[in-house]
Amino acid sequence: MADPFKVRVSGPLLACAHGVARQMLWAGYSPRTVRDYLYVLARLSRWLDDEGLATGQLTAEVVQRFLLARRNAGNRRWCTVRSMQPMLAVLRDMRVIPVVEQPSPASAVEAVLVAYRRYLMVERRLAAASVITRVGVARRFLPWLAVDDELRFDQLTPAAVSGFVLDQSRLYRPASMKVLTVALRCLVRFLFLTGVIDRDLSAAVPAVAHRAARLPQGVDDATLAALLNSCERSTAVGLRDHAILTLLIRLGLRAGEVAALRLDDVDWRTGEVVIRGKGNRLDRLPLPHDVGAVLVEYLRHRPRSTCRALFLRACGPHGPMTARSVTMVPRTASARAGLTVIGAHRLRHSAATGMLRSGAPLPEIAQALRHHAEASTARYAAVDRAALDTVARAWPGDRR
Structure with a gap:
């Protein structure tokens, strides 16, 4: 077995070598990977000693010099x-x-993006995902x-705004265009509020045509069971995926909400x-006993980590899962079970339609799904055809 503590290190980084190994092992890196990093640390320490440099002088520029020396010596790794x-x-x-200092904006566009990001985070107090989305659109516009390489805000006219939207509409679907x-x-409101432009052009942004939302598509009980049974519960990853699927199916959580769960969020x-x-x-949602039992089974085999996120990445370092990685769990499970692709949000629809079939009223479903608007929940009523048949009026002339 690879033992990173047996790597011989000399020079300025000798005193911290074992500390680096311990922290990387605790973060979830395999012993072999940590051993390889210690080999690089040993070479870096010897190079610093040869150059007469101390650890406090190991800046980004010095790291680049070390890497250049490795490339010039014919090394291809690290x-x-x-x-x-x-x-x-x-x-x-x-x-x-x-610590690496934050570089100053390299261009006029980056300077505006830095100020815009600060505005969204500090003044608007938007969620991190919303900030990423809005800054991404600004980066394209x-x-x-x-x-x-200079921004000409005098060219920011209603025609320029609508022209950009028209150009992007050729690339994205209506939902993305909204x-x-x-x-x-x-x-454009930010640019107006900060005095960059002299008029508010938000009204110049065209509205996307409304499309009637499709009926929510749930998943039948046999398919849900197949998804859960596809998880290999003898492994830590299988237990993790089984717990994630259980939360998506039973509580109707969004993928981002599952990714945001922390250990302290569960009140046992x-x-x-x-x-x-x-x-x-x-x-705060009630945690059913069987769902809690699934979480306990996962937590007993959860990788060791200082990270307080409930669900961790399988490979080291064991950091928190992202919303995107959570969405891949039901997709991968459906592939293992030989089913068509089932997304995380479809499981949320299944939770809602299941509550509706069991007789739960729409206000109760709205509370469980945490909907802000009643219309978001009302569309589930169209799925319950048995209930609709009891209130549908007969067509004139129809004999029943």
């Missing part, structure tokens, strides 16, 4: 900053080497106003769980 980033991050956390237009209105005494929903909204 020759990029990205490959060394995990080890350098541990050294910075241990305060062995200087602002280059339309750039001339020779997100884009909302983000674009937010951007009261049998409740705190859900971080849209708009940073916090809700």
Whole structure:
């Protein structure tokens, strides 16, 4: 078995070598991977000693010099900053080497994006996912106003705004275009509020044509059972995926809400769980006994980590799962079970339609799904055809 503590290190980084190994092992890296990083650490330490440099002088520029020396020596591995980033991050956390300073914006577009991101986070207090989406739209729009690397806001006219929306409509579906237009209105309002432009052009952003929402498509009980049974519960990953699927199916959580769960959110005494929903909204939901039992089974085999997220990545470092990785769990499970692809949100629909079939009223379903608007829940009524048949009037002339 690879033992990173047997790697011989000399030079300025000798004192912190074992500390780096312990932290990387605790983060979930395999012993073999940590041993490889220690080999690189040993070479970096010897190079610093040869150059007469101390650990406090190991800046980003010095790291680039070390990597250049490795490439010039004919090395092909560990020759990029990205490959060394995990080890350098541990050294910075241990305060062995200087913390990287945030670089100043490299262009006029980046300068505006930095100010816009701060506005969204501090003044608007938007959720992180919303900030990422809106800054991404701004990153696509602002280059339309750039001339020779300078932003020409005098060219920001209603025609330019509508022209950008028309161009993007050729690339995205209506649902995505609605997100884009909302983000674009937010951007032009920001430019107006900060005095960059002299009039509010939010009204110049075209509205996306409304399309009637499709009926929610649930999943039958046999298919749900097949998804759960596809998880290999003899492994830590299988137990994790089984727990995620259980939360999606039984509680109707969104993928982002599952990813946002933390260990402290589960109140085992009261049998409740705190859900971080849209708009940073916090809700407490009852935790059914069988769902809690599934979580306990997963937690007993959860990888060791200082991360307080409930669900962790399978590979080291064991950091929190993202909403995107949670959405892949039911997709992968449906492939294992030989089913057509089933997304995480469809399981949310299944939870709602299941409650409706069991006789739960719409206000109770809205409370369980944490809907802000009644219309979001009302569309589930169209799924219950048996109930609709009792109130549907006979067609004139129809004999029944």
